[in-house]
Amino acid sequence: MISFQNIHKQYGRVKVLNGVDLGLSGGGVHTILGPNGSGKTTLIKILLGMVIPQKGEVVIDSKIVNGKWEYRNDIDYLPQIARFPDNLSVSELIKMIIHLRKKSNRSEELIRLFKLEPFLDQKLGNLSGGTRQKVNLVLAFMFDSRIIILDEPTTGLDPVAVVHLKELIRKERLKGKIILVTTHIMSFVEEMADQIIFLLEGKIYFKGTNEELRAKNNSKNLEHAIATLLEVNHA
Amino acid sequence: MNFFKSCCTILLFILYPILGTSQPITVCSTCPLQSIEAAVSKAEAGATILVKAGTYQEHDIAITKPITIIGQDTPTIDGEEKGSIFRVNADSVMISGFRLKNVGFSHTTNYAAVHVFESSDFTISKNIMENVFFGILIERSKHGEINGNMISGESDAEFYSGNGIHGWNSSHLMIFNNKITALRDGIYLEFVDDSEIAENESWGNVRYGLHFMFSNRDNYYNNEFRENGSGVAVMFSKFINMRGNRFYKNWGTASFGLLLKEIYDAEIEENDFYQNTVGIKVDGSTRISYKRNNIRENGWAVKIAGGCYTNIFTQNNFSYNSFDLSYNSKMNDNKFYENYWSSYTGYDLDKDGIGDLPFRPVKLFSYVVNRTPETVILLRSFFVDILNFSESVSPVFTPDNLADSKPLMKPYQ
Amino acid sequence: MLNILRYSFFDLMRSRWSYFYFVFYLALGFALLFLNNSLPKAIITLMNLIVVLTPLIGTVFGVMYFYNSREFTELLLAQPIKRSTIFMGQYLGIAGSLSLSLVLGLGIPFLAYGVMLSGEITNFIFLLIDGALLTFIFVALAFILSLYNENRIKGFGYAxxxxxxxxxxxxxxxxxxxxxxxxxxxxxxSLAATMLNPIDLSRILVLLKLDISALLGYTGAVFQQFFGTAMGLFLSTFMLVLWCVLPVGIILRVCKKKDF
Structure with missing residues (x-):
C-alpha cells in the first residue's frame, strides 16, 4: 500500500505538483498518464526520495518514508533515461549494484532474455540507446522487490524486447506486486493497465480502470477518452 | 744520573727567586690561618697562598701586593651579598681555582666577584662565579689574562644585573675560554684596546653576548654567542677583527646576531650567523669587509641603514633567510659580489660557477614589512610573490644598482 | 559508505585525470630536485607551490568529478543507501585519490633522492600532510559549489x-x-584574518617552520605569543581541521535538500 498525501512541489516559481493525494492499494499495474510536464516523473522521484517535496508525505505500509532510505530495499526502479557512468563496463555495473543491495538476483536470466551477453565487457559509454535501456531493464528487474517503478519503460526498445518486457511485467503482476508505470504509449496502457491515474497540471484528474475512464467520457477507446478529458479541463 | 742531578740543581737555582723564599701559606678550617684575608695580610710580595677546600664567608678581600692565591679542590668564598669578594690593586696577582658566590648588589657601587683596578699582569683563571652582580670588573688595568672562568648571574632584567666580564679603560686583555650566562652583557668592553677575546661561550644574557664601546684594535674569534637578547654589539670602535664566531638564535624584537654602529675598518670573516631575527645589522659603518660568512635561516640576513661607505660583501653564503637584505640607505660605494644566495633563480650557461644574471637581494616586500611590520604574516603568499616578481622585472622602489653582479651558483666552501 | 568510497576511488584511479595529476607531481618532484640539486631548497620551493597548487587542483577536480559522476549519483540515489553516505563516499573517494596522487607523486622522487635519511624528513612529511589537508578542504568547497549550481559552466567558473x-x-x-x-x-x-583563509593558514604553518626568526622580530605581544609558543602551531592546525569539518557539514546539510 502506497499513498501520497497532499504532495506539493515547485521548482523555483513553477508549480509541478499541487496537492496530490493518491493511494495505490493492492497489486497490479498502475499507470500514470498525463501530458508532458504534468509531474509524472517528479511524483515518482518523490516516491523514491530523489526529489524532496515542499509539503506532503509519502506513506508505504502506514509508515512515513520521507527522508528515510531503508524502504528503497523494497523498490526496483527503471529511470526514464538510462544514464550510467561511462567508464564502467556492463558487467561491472551489474556487479556493483548487486554488491550494494546484497540481495539474491536473477541477472543472468535477464541478460540472456535481452541477449546482452556480447556487450558485457563493453563500456557503458559506447552502447547504443536501446542496449542501454536493456541494461536498465536488467537492473530494474533483477531483484525480486515488492514495488516496481517503471518510468517510460518502452523508450528505445525494439519490438522483441517490448514483448519480453510485457511478459516480465505480467509475471510480476501475478506475484501480486505493485507496479507503477508512466508511459505515453496508449496501446501499452490498454493492454497492461489495471488502473489508470491521470495527472494534469499537478493534480490527479482521474483514477480508475480503463473501463471506468471510457464510460465516464463516453468514448470508445482510451485515446478519445484522454483527449476528451484534456478538452474538458482546458475549456 | 749525574747529569740529572746537575740539571735539577740548575733548575732549582733558576726557580728559586720565582717560587719565593718561603713555603706557600696554607689556609683551611683546621689550619692556624682560617681566613683568606688574614693570609693575605700576612703574605709578603711574591708569596703564594694555598686555600684548601671549604667554605669561607669573606668579602672585600683587598690585595695590594703581588701574590698568587690558589684554591685547592675549589674552595668556596661566600660574599653573602655584602660587597665584592676580591679587590685587586697590585701588579702580578693571580687568582685561580675558587668558587666565588653571592656578590653584593648596589645601585651606586659596582661590586664584582673579582675587582681589578690600576693593576697590570694579572691572571684570573679557572674560577666559578655564581650569583654575581659583576663577575670580573677591570678598570684602568693592562696585560691581564682572564681564562677558563664560568660566570653566571641570576638576572632576568637589565636594570639589576651587571656584566660577566666588564673592562673599562684598559688594554692588552686576553679573555679566553670563559663561559658566561644570565647576566646583562656577557662581556662588556669600553675603552679597551689591543685585546683578544677567543673561544668564549656567552649565552642567555639579557642584553648582549659581547659589547664593544669606543674600543680599538681588538680581535675576537671562535666565540659562541647564542640566545642572548642580542648577539654582539660593536659601537664607535675601530679596527675590530671578528673571525670564526658563531651567532645563534638571538631571537626577538630588534634582536640581531651582530650590530655594527659607527665603526670603521673592521673585518668580519668566516662567522656563522644562524637563526637570528637579524643576522647582521649595520648602522653607519665604513670600510668593513664581510667575507666567507655563513648567514643562514635568519629573519633578515643583513639590514643596512645610515651612511655606510666601502662595505664589501663577498664570498658569503646567504642561505634560506626569510629576507636576504634590507637596505635603507644610499648605495654609495658599497659592493656585493660573488656571494651565494639560495634564493637566486638564474642560470649559468657558460658553466663558470657564476650566475649569468645579477641577483637583486632587496625585495619589494621587505620595504613593505619595514613600513608595516604586521604584514610579515603575508610572507611567502602568492600575492607577495607576484608583487616581488613584478618589482624585480621593473624596479620602482628598490635601488636599481643594488645587486650582486656575480652571484655564485653553489655555496662557497 | 565504504562501498561508495571504493567505487569512486577506483573509478578515479582508473580515469586519466588522476594519472595526469600523479605524473604532474612526479615530474614536479624530479624537476625541483634536479634544478635545485639540494633537498632543503627543493622542499622550500615545494612548500611555496603546494599551498597554491593543491587548492587549485582540488577545486577543479572536485567540480569536474561532481558533474561527471552525476549519472552514477542518480543511480545510487534510487538504491537503498543514505544520501549522506553517497556524498561522503564520493567526497572521500576523490579527496583520498587526489591526496594519494600527491603523496605518491612527490614521495617517489624524494624517496629516491634519500629524504628518509636526511634531516628534512619531518619537513617533508609535514608538507604532504599540509597538501592533503588543503586537498580535502578544497574538494569539499568544490562539492558545495556544485551542489548549489546545476549549470556546470557556472559551477566551474565559481570554482x-x-x-x-x-x-x-x-x-x-x-x-x-x-x-x-x-x-x-x-x-x-591579522591573525584573525589569517584564520579565515585555509590557504593562509597552511602558509602560516609553513612560516612557523621556515621563518620563525623573522616572525619573532615583530613587536606585538599577540604575535609573540602566537609565534613564540606552541600556540601558533596548535591553533593553526586546529583551524585547518575545522576548515575541513565545516564544509563537509555543509555538504551533508545541502545534499539532504537537493532534488535530482
Missing part, C-alpha cells in the same frame, strides 16, 4: 573564482587593509 579569491585576492585585500590602517594595532586583526 576557479573561489580558488583565485583564497589564493590571491584575499591576500591582496589583506595587504591593502594592513597598509591603509597601519597606524592602528593590527596584530589581532
Amino acid at each position: 576557479i573564482l573561489i580558488w583565485l579569491f583564497f589564493a590571491v585576492i584575499y591576500d591582496g585585500l589583506f595587504l591593502i587593509f594592513l597598509l591603509v590602517f597601519e597606524n592602528y594595532p593590527l596584530d589581532k586583526f
Whole structure:
C-alpha cells in the first residue's frame, strides 16, 4: 500500500505538483498518464526520495518514508533515461549494484532474455540507446522487490524486447506486486493497465480502470477518452 | 744520573727567586690561618697562598701586593651579598681555582666577584662565579689574562644585573675560554684596546653576548654567542677583527646576531650567523669587509641603514633567510659580489660557477614589512610573490644598482 | 559508505585525470630536485607551490568529478543507501585519490633522492600532510559549489573564482587593509584574518617552520605569543581541521535538500 498525501512541489516559481493525494492499494499495474510536464516523473522521484517535496508525505505500509532510505530495499526502479557512468563496463555495473543491495538476483536470466551477453565487457559509454535501456531493464528487474517503478519503460526498445518486457511485467503482476508505470504509449496502457491515474497540471484528474475512464467520457477507446478529458479541463 | 742531578740543581737555582723564599701559606678550617684575608695580610710580595677546600664567608678581600692565591679542590668564598669578594690593586696577582658566590648588589657601587683596578699582569683563571652582580670588573688595568672562568648571574632584567666580564679603560686583555650566562652583557668592553677575546661561550644574557664601546684594535674569534637578547654589539670602535664566531638564535624584537654602529675598518670573516631575527645589522659603518660568512635561516640576513661607505660583501653564503637584505640607505660605494644566495633563480650557461644574471637581494616586500611590520604574516603568499616578481622585472622602489653582479651558483666552501 | 568510497576511488584511479595529476607531481618532484640539486631548497620551493597548487587542483577536480559522476549519483540515489553516505563516499573517494596522487607523486622522487635519511624528513612529511589537508578542504568547497549550481559552466567558473579569491585576492585585500590602517594595532586583526583563509593558514604553518626568526622580530605581544609558543602551531592546525569539518557539514546539510 502506497499513498501520497497532499504532495506539493515547485521548482523555483513553477508549480509541478499541487496537492496530490493518491493511494495505490493492492497489486497490479498502475499507470500514470498525463501530458508532458504534468509531474509524472517528479511524483515518482518523490516516491523514491530523489526529489524532496515542499509539503506532503509519502506513506508505504502506514509508515512515513520521507527522508528515510531503508524502504528503497523494497523498490526496483527503471529511470526514464538510462544514464550510467561511462567508464564502467556492463558487467561491472551489474556487479556493483548487486554488491550494494546484497540481495539474491536473477541477472543472468535477464541478460540472456535481452541477449546482452556480447556487450558485457563493453563500456557503458559506447552502447547504443536501446542496449542501454536493456541494461536498465536488467537492473530494474533483477531483484525480486515488492514495488516496481517503471518510468517510460518502452523508450528505445525494439519490438522483441517490448514483448519480453510485457511478459516480465505480467509475471510480476501475478506475484501480486505493485507496479507503477508512466508511459505515453496508449496501446501499452490498454493492454497492461489495471488502473489508470491521470495527472494534469499537478493534480490527479482521474483514477480508475480503463473501463471506468471510457464510460465516464463516453468514448470508445482510451485515446478519445484522454483527449476528451484534456478538452474538458482546458475549456 | 749525574747529569740529572746537575740539571735539577740548575733548575732549582733558576726557580728559586720565582717560587719565593718561603713555603706557600696554607689556609683551611683546621689550619692556624682560617681566613683568606688574614693570609693575605700576612703574605709578603711574591708569596703564594694555598686555600684548601671549604667554605669561607669573606668579602672585600683587598690585595695590594703581588701574590698568587690558589684554591685547592675549589674552595668556596661566600660574599653573602655584602660587597665584592676580591679587590685587586697590585701588579702580578693571580687568582685561580675558587668558587666565588653571592656578590653584593648596589645601585651606586659596582661590586664584582673579582675587582681589578690600576693593576697590570694579572691572571684570573679557572674560577666559578655564581650569583654575581659583576663577575670580573677591570678598570684602568693592562696585560691581564682572564681564562677558563664560568660566570653566571641570576638576572632576568637589565636594570639589576651587571656584566660577566666588564673592562673599562684598559688594554692588552686576553679573555679566553670563559663561559658566561644570565647576566646583562656577557662581556662588556669600553675603552679597551689591543685585546683578544677567543673561544668564549656567552649565552642567555639579557642584553648582549659581547659589547664593544669606543674600543680599538681588538680581535675576537671562535666565540659562541647564542640566545642572548642580542648577539654582539660593536659601537664607535675601530679596527675590530671578528673571525670564526658563531651567532645563534638571538631571537626577538630588534634582536640581531651582530650590530655594527659607527665603526670603521673592521673585518668580519668566516662567522656563522644562524637563526637570528637579524643576522647582521649595520648602522653607519665604513670600510668593513664581510667575507666567507655563513648567514643562514635568519629573519633578515643583513639590514643596512645610515651612511655606510666601502662595505664589501663577498664570498658569503646567504642561505634560506626569510629576507636576504634590507637596505635603507644610499648605495654609495658599497659592493656585493660573488656571494651565494639560495634564493637566486638564474642560470649559468657558460658553466663558470657564476650566475649569468645579477641577483637583486632587496625585495619589494621587505620595504613593505619595514613600513608595516604586521604584514610579515603575508610572507611567502602568492600575492607577495607576484608583487616581488613584478618589482624585480621593473624596479620602482628598490635601488636599481643594488645587486650582486656575480652571484655564485653553489655555496662557497 | 565504504562501498561508495571504493567505487569512486577506483573509478578515479582508473580515469586519466588522476594519472595526469600523479605524473604532474612526479615530474614536479624530479624537476625541483634536479634544478635545485639540494633537498632543503627543493622542499622550500615545494612548500611555496603546494599551498597554491593543491587548492587549485582540488577545486577543479572536485567540480569536474561532481558533474561527471552525476549519472552514477542518480543511480545510487534510487538504491537503498543514505544520501549522506553517497556524498561522503564520493567526497572521500576523490579527496583520498587526489591526496594519494600527491603523496605518491612527490614521495617517489624524494624517496629516491634519500629524504628518509636526511634531516628534512619531518619537513617533508609535514608538507604532504599540509597538501592533503588543503586537498580535502578544497574538494569539499568544490562539492558545495556544485551542489548549489546545476549549470556546470557556472559551477566551474565559481570554482576557479573561489580558488583565485583564497589564493590571491584575499591576500591582496589583506595587504591593502594592513597598509591603509597601519597606524592602528593590527596584530589581532591579522591573525584573525589569517584564520579565515585555509590557504593562509597552511602558509602560516609553513612560516612557523621556515621563518620563525623573522616572525619573532615583530613587536606585538599577540604575535609573540602566537609565534613564540606552541600556540601558533596548535591553533593553526586546529583551524585547518575545522576548515575541513565545516564544509563537509555543509555538504551533508545541502545534499539532504537537493532534488535530482
